[in-house]
Amino acid sequence: MTTDELISYYSNLLIMQYRNKSKAVETVKAFVDETIASQIVQQVDDGFDLETAIGEQLTILGTYRNAPRLIFGLILTKQFFAMPGYDDVDPSTAKGFATYDDNPNPSWYFVLYSDVNNLIYSLSDSDLRNLIKYLAELNSSDHGLGEIDNILFKYFGTYVTLDDNLDMTITYTDDPTDPNNLFPIVNSIGALPHPSGVEVIVV
Secondary structure, three states: OOHHHHHHHHHOOOOHHHHOOHHHHHHHHHHHHHHHHHHHHHHHHHOOOOOOOOHHHHHHHHHOOOOOOEEEOOOOOOOEOOOOOOOOOOHHHOOOHHHOOOOOOOOOEOOOHHHHHOOEEEOOHHHHHHHHHHHHHHHOOOOOHHHHHHHHHHHHOOOEEEEEOOOOEEEEEEOOOOOOOHHHHHHHOOOOOOOOOOEEEEO
């Protein structure tokens, strides 16, 4: 209900003897108007609604979950040249010499100083909202494999999978066709589920 509707509702509750007396009605309206204070309580409650929050309001809500609006060094528009690491399980996934035969004319970029230190990626409201929800759910999970699987499916669908390597390591694999930005964002801020004492590998 709007503020005016609430004021009218309570003034109409006057008993029959006073309902037609304008001063009595106006007195009740004045008390109600002062009491509900333009519904300030509801406005505060609405201020924490993730579904309706936008812009700076959403940015502030993100601080409660350590969900940043700005991420330094995250670049989602480029694929960079890379060499496979010595301990890579699948060196062919590296963007570099390891895949030359697959792509003789690569369009990968070399990382520049400006890329790492000066580029700032700003999350859209949609991405930030999903990140906040993801972090909230992650914070309340027990980090067991079953629960991690459920979280991954809820936020990444079938694009991100988890493998237990049975050697105190787990591997997260992000499908290159994943159309969403959430996984690289989560990975860049170190927010993938990380069970205690288990090494995380990201592919």
